[in-house]
Amino acid sequence: MQTEDEKLNQNSFIFVLAPKGSFMSKNLHFIFNPSELGAGTRGASLGPEAIRAAARTKGSTIFAQYPIQVVDQHNDLLDHKSPYTFAKNIDGLGKVFASLEQNITSCLQAGAFPLLISGDHSAAAGTLSALKNNFPNKRIGVVWIDAHADIHSPYTTPSGNLHGMPIAAALGLDHHHLAKNQLDDATRAHWDQLKSTAFLPQDLVYIGVRDTEAEEDAVMAELGLKNYTVAELRDRGLAACLQAISEQLQACDVIYISFDVDSIDPLETSYGTGTPVPNGITFAEAQEILTYFAKAPQTCAIEMVEINPCLDDEKNKMAEKALDLIEHIISHLS
Numbered sequence: 001m002q003t004e005d006e007k008l009n010q011n012s013f014i015f016v017l018a019p020k021g022s023f024m025s026k027n028l029h030f031i032f033n034p035s036e037l038g039a040g041t042r043g044a045s046l047g048p049e050a051i052r053a054a055a056r057t058k059g060s061t062i063f064a065q066y067p068i069q070v071v072d073q074h075n076d077l078l079d080h081k082s083p084y085t086f087a088k089n090i091d092g093l094g095k096v097f098a099s100l101e102q103n104i105t106s107c108l109q110a111g112a113f114p115l116l117i118s119g120d121h122s123a124a125a126g127t128l129s130a131l132k133n134n135f136p137n138k139r140i141g142v143v144w145i146d147a148h149a150d151i152h153s154p155y156t157t158p159s160g161n162l163h164g165m166p167i168a169a170a171l172g173l174d175h176h177h178l179a180k181n182q183l184d185d186a187t188r189a190h191w192d193q194l195k196s197t198a199f200l201p202q203d204l205v206y207i208g209v210r211d212t213e214a215e216e217d218a219v220m221a222e223l224g225l226k227n228y229t230v231a232e233l234r235d236r237g238l239a240a241c242l243q244a245i246s247e248q249l250q251a252c253d254v255i256y257i258s259f260d261v262d263s264i265d266p267l268e269t270s271y272g273t274g275t276p277v278p279n280g281i282t283f284a285e286a287q288e289i290l291t292y293f294a295k296a297p298q299t300c301a302i303e304m305v306e307i308n309p310c311l312d313d314e315k316n317k318m319a320e321k322a323l324d325l326i327e328h329i330i331s332h333l334s
Contacts, residue, residue: 028330029112030063031103033071035096037078037089038122038162041274043310045075048117050309050319051326058320062327069107072099073119086154086181087162090190097126097194104130104301113333115326116303120274121150124258125166127303128198131256135300140199141252142170143245145207145289146260147277149216149227154191155179156215163274163306167204168219172197178215201225203252205245207233207289208263211277230281238285242292254300257293259286261306261322269321272312283321287328294332302329 032048052063074092082088104127107114116127131140144150144167151167153175154160168175172195183191206227212220220227226248228241249255262273265280281289293299307322 027110027112028066028115028333029107029110030066030068031071031100031107031114031116032068033073033096033100033116033118033123033126034075035071035073035093035123036075036119037073037092037096038165039120039274039306039308040159040161040163041308041311042078043308044119044274044306045073046309047119047305047307047319047322050307050316051117051323054316054319054323057316058323060323060327062330067112069103071096071103082160084160084187084190086157086160086183087165087187087191088160090154090162090187090194093122093126093162094190094194096123097129100126101130101133105134108134114301115329116301117307117322117326118303118305120163121146121148121258121260121305122162122166122169123305124150124303125169125194125196127258127301128166128170128256129196131254131301132196132198135254138253139203139251140300141203141205141249141255141298142199143205143207143249143255143257143293144209145258145263145281145286146209147211147262147280148260148275149206149209149212149220149225151216151219151225152213154183154187155181156213157181158213169195170198171201171204173219175215175219178218180215203249205248207241207245208281210279211275230279233281233285238288242289246296249298252298255293255296255298257290257299257302259290259302259304259325261304261318264321270312270314270317272314272316272318273306273308274311275306287325290325290329291332294329 036045
């Protein structure tokens with residue numbers, strides 16, 4: 001009988017059989033994006049440096065081995081009350097996205113693979129927009145590993161925090177038919193500028209989403225978005241689910257992996273993230289998922305988000321676990 005790892009390795013050939021261009025390379029650049037403008041709690045901006053501190057404590061030299069690029073963060077806006085109730089600090093986030101695109105573009109032009117360590121998950125909308133601008137004629141697949149769907153818009157958000165909106169922004173969605181908030185002209189203009197059409201809804205796969213609002217559930221149903229719940233991963237087996245994901249994304253030229261640490265059960269890591277949710281995937285499952293996509297030649301970028309040492313109830317454990325995952329990803333880049 002095959003082990004789970006053997007099944008995983010066997011199924012990974014689904015990607016390898018018909019590669020459309022390999023982006024994986026040990027010529028890797030870290031991109032630190034310390035913006036936390038989209039978060040509802042403070043501290044995610046410290047995530048990249050918390051991971052680097054964990055590496056120093058461990059004696060790991062990975063951050064000396066690869067170049068580190070740093071995105072402009074504009075977190076000074078957090079010292080003032082945002083005038084944009086339903087899209088807090090959106091005026092600064094556009095500037096962050098501009099800097100992020102410059103960094104991703106320079107990384108790709110250098111022939112390097114971007115491994116992003118970002119503050120809050122709103123960063124992903126900027127990353128996806130930048131990838132689309134760099135690969136304008138390529139179809140982008142998105143694997144979103146998260147406890148949350150992050151598909152609200154300013155028209156539906158219950159909090160106004162932009163880390164709950166990156167999928168809607170990258171799909172160019174407003175959800176007017178579900179609107180419960182009325183936007184002023186300034187907010188609407190900023191949101192319209194922030195939006196892109198980086199990928200198609202059918203090229204999005206969720207893994208581990210388990211905390212959503214009614215408006216998100218409605219949008220996910222309307223768009224036919226697939227969410228591999230924790231229960232399904234266990235019932236079908238991780239290898240079978242990953243095979244199904246690769247089949248769904250087979251038509252994509254490149255694939256972006258967005259990993260929120262709150263996808264993992266906080267009992268296995270810590271509560272060092274902005275919105276922890278119980279009953280998540282295990283650390284071992286997270287490692288297997290990331291390994292699978294690190295080996296896939298279509299994978300063009302991996303981003304890790306929402307490490308918040310200010311909220312960590314076990315010193316710097318979340319950053320230590322994130323470091324373990326990052327080292328594991330790098331060891332499997334081909």
